[in-house]
Amino acid sequence: MGTVMSFHEKYRYKQLDLERKALKDLSLPEVEAIIKDYFEPFLQKVHLYRQTISDMCLDYAIEASLLGASFGRFGYYGEDILNIYARSEKQLKVLTDDLFDFWMFWYSPDDVMIQSLYTACQGFLYYWWKDGLENAIRRYRLKLH
Numbered sequence: 001m002g003t004v005m006s007f008h009e010k011y012r013y014k015q016l017d018l019e020r021k022a023l024k025d026l027s028l029p030e031v032e033a034i035i036k037d038y039f040e041p042f043l044q045k046v047h048l049y050r051q052t053i054s055d056m057c058l059d060y061a062i063e064a065s066l067l068g069a070s071f072g073r074f075g076y077y078g079e080d081i082l083n084i085y086a087r088s089e090k091q092l093k094v095l096t097d098d099l100f101d102f103w104m105f106w107y108s109p110d111d112v113m114i115q116s117l118y119t120a121c122q123g124f125l126y127y128w129w130k131d132g133l134e135n136a137i138r139r140y141r142l143k144l145h
Contacts, residue, residue, distance in 0.1 A: 015070075018136075021144070022069035023062070025135040031061050031128075038124040042117055046106050053106055057124070060099045064125040065132035067091055072136020084133065092129055096121050 035057045036043075043050050067088055074084045085092075100121045107117070 018069060019066055021139065022066055022132060022136060025132075025139075026062065026065055028058075031058055034061070034124065034127060038120045038127075042103065042107060042113075042120065049106050053103070056102055057099070060095060060125060061128045064092065064095055064128035065135075067095070068129040068132030068134075069136040072133055072140055075133060075137040076140035081130075081133070085129075088129070092125060096125050099125065 032054065035054055039053075039057065043053065046053060071084050071088050074087065075081065096118075100118050103117055103121065104114075
């Protein structure tokens with residue numbers, strides 16, 4: 001007789017393995033440079049909390065990258081990036097709203113800056129989502145999954 005194994009355990013093991021492999025492609029200096037590119041105008045006003053906010057942006061970049069990597073198999077099998085984005089749009093929107101809410105805790109902008117901050121959060125997370133997706137597709141093509 002074989003050993004009875006839970007599907008939840010197997011799914012969790014495969015998910016952790018995928019995340020471990022996806023995190024190997026993520027470069028900390030690159031993430032910090034992209035944080036600076038997207039959020040420098042906003043970070044200047046909250047210079048006392050710059051490190052805390054940068055660390056949180058780093059966490060969200062990792063989450064967005066892992067989200068994109070989890071949809072890599074769809075791209076490998078030929079699905080268009082817009083269709084893949086539609087599959088994960090709800091989860092990415094939750095991440096975007098959470099990051100924006102975190103920024104609003106530290107930052108008190110006027111109405112014009114609120115919209116540009118939200119747009120910066122969207123662009124930042126989309127960049128990392130797409131980066132994770134492209135790296136996952138590349139790993140699938142190279143049979144590294």
